[in-house]
Amino acid sequence: MELVSSPNPHFIPGYTGFCPQYKYRLGDTFGTTTHKVLLDPTVHHAEKLVLSDRSGDDFQTFRPATKEIDIVNERHGDTIYRHPMVPGYEGFVPKEHGKFGQRYTVQATEALADFEKAQLDNRLAQNQITKIGYLQDNRWDPKTLEDKELKVSLNCHY
Known part of the structure; x- marks a missing residue:
């Protein structure tokens, strides 16, 4: 019985790009199949993987505050x-x-x-x-202390 996690290297589940020989392999999970394809010497693939290793970068993700x-x-x-x-x-x-x-x-x-x-x-x-x-028209009915102080200060100016 295989473990749930796939060994490295493998393509990430949900990857929609090209994987050589994938369509000809059946019976295993996506991770296991792509692991076997990537390690198979008979399958031609690029010398370097397209995805780069970002672990050494000072890459930052931005999230809203x-x-x-x-x-x-x-x-x-x-x-x-x-x-x-x-x-x-x-x-x-x-x-x-x-x-x-x-x-x-x-x-x-x-x-x-x-x-x-x-x-x-x-x-x-x-x-x-x-x-x-409203203060200038004398229709203001202040409810808070701050509004009452505003009314007094503005009435002094008029």
Whole structure:
């Protein structure tokens, strides 16, 4: 009985590229079959494997920050824009255009977080303008201590 894990070298399960002589071999798992094909001296293949060893690299993966993920997940509205974004989604993602060099999920999450931050800033600015307008028309009924102080300070100027 063979072990569940395949010995090295072997092609990764899910690999959709060319594997010489694979279609003529039957009866074993993908990993075992590709292991045998890669070690078989009668099968012609390239001197070097196409995949490179990245273990010695200082290769880094970029993931969206936890804060950005929380911002995206807290938004109300379309469930398409939840983390993690579905790779291959071709619909509109706010603020996503012009971002390159990262995986789609990272780009889309960062773009949505930027959009939500901009929306929050716009809402806060709009609320502040509305407060000042109500204060100037004497229609403001402050509820919080901060709003009451704002009313007193603005009334001193008028």
